Amino acid sequence: MAEDADPARRSIGARRNPDSAGAILEAAEAVLVEAGYSGFSIEAVARRARAGKPTIYRWWPSKAALLLEVYKRQKRVDIPDTGRLEEDLVGFLQNLFKHWRETSSGSIFRSLIAEAQSDETASAALAEYALGRPSHTVQIVERARQRGEVAEGVDSAPVADLISSYAWRHLLTNRLDQDEQSIRKAVGYVLRGIAAPGN
Amino acid sequence: MAEDADPARRSIGARRNPDSAGAILEAAEAVLVEAGYSGFSIEAVARRARAGKPTIYRWWPSKAALLLEVYKRQKRVDIPDTGRLEEDLVGFLQNLFKHWRETSSGSIFRSLIAEAQSDETASAALAEYALGRPSHTVQIVERARQRGEVAEGVDSAPVADLISSYAWRHLLTNRLDQDEQSIRKAVGYVLRGIAAPGN
DNA sequence: GGACTGAAACGAAACGCCCCGTTTCACCGC
């Protein structure tokens, strides 16, 4: 009863058809993958899920809310732990790019960014995502700090900001096929700026 | 006749009413500023310009093409020249953020990025913009290289990529009000990674 | 435990509104 506390979805009454919500989310993802963001419409999702539009609107207040929940259902990318900051960051970006290329996450995230430019809900969610709880990159840097790899006084936030900005832009400009050398070069420039004297 | 070689615009016949195209572009910009990307429609532009839709479609093949030309009409931001790389980069980002905040360029560019997620034309234009001829950032770095501020073997492209990725993401997540300290911190981390031994 | 009942969620269809991109048409200036 106190379970399932997603604030985006309405919580009135118990769901009679528990499959419905799941089928809608799966249909939404399928439509997004097959038809792209331009083909992503509530009507298309309803058709595909063999559901009525009112059923969708009963639980998600808007197209953006549905898109957001589809995004949240995506599996997170792995954070490598090699014991060296450079390898962790390069590996993370490689994992992320591969994940975005090979699953639907990439197009879903792109869609979310696009939707955020015209929908306030999506914009707020995206900002919260970008600023919210420690990102993967912050975790990686903080772990390196504990190992003593990071110079005194270095702030993790701007570092994480730089790295994930790099990832966003490559996603948005179709450059997820970047080879390891390019990634390593960019990461390296940031890294040398924050390395502890010893390293 | 050989003038006005914008490939996006049709070149059939001479324009009878030169005011028309200008009025449409101005209306497009005004709509974009006042109603945002979500309110940007060909019909809205036509209404505002007191023009017919066919007139717009006669000169621009699609909504994206119109948006693109509005973007291209924007005044470019100034590139500072202080003689020090750090000041140039920090100043450039400050100028850029201010320019994006205080003119319509910011929302226009955001709209272009959003449009690129559903329109192939806009996507190609954006990729060309991101990868195309030397960006402002590359120019700044190259100038610093000639002054000997940049270490041997440092590639300008990834540096420029990092800096402008940072700018894009701050635009997309409504963080153009960043204070100088934050910008300086992020730029500094990259800079220390590329500085010549002497600096 | 089994049948009845009423509330709630359901799919389908249609609504009014808006936008897209196109076509038609009368107009007006060269």
Next chain:
DNA sequence: GCGGTGAAACGGGGCGTTTCGTTTCAGTCC
């Protein structure tokens, strides 16, 4: 007249809502 023009309307589609008749479940009474 000819070519660009604005106005209007087209078919196609999506949005978010409403209506309608049906299904499904929870609670109740025996």
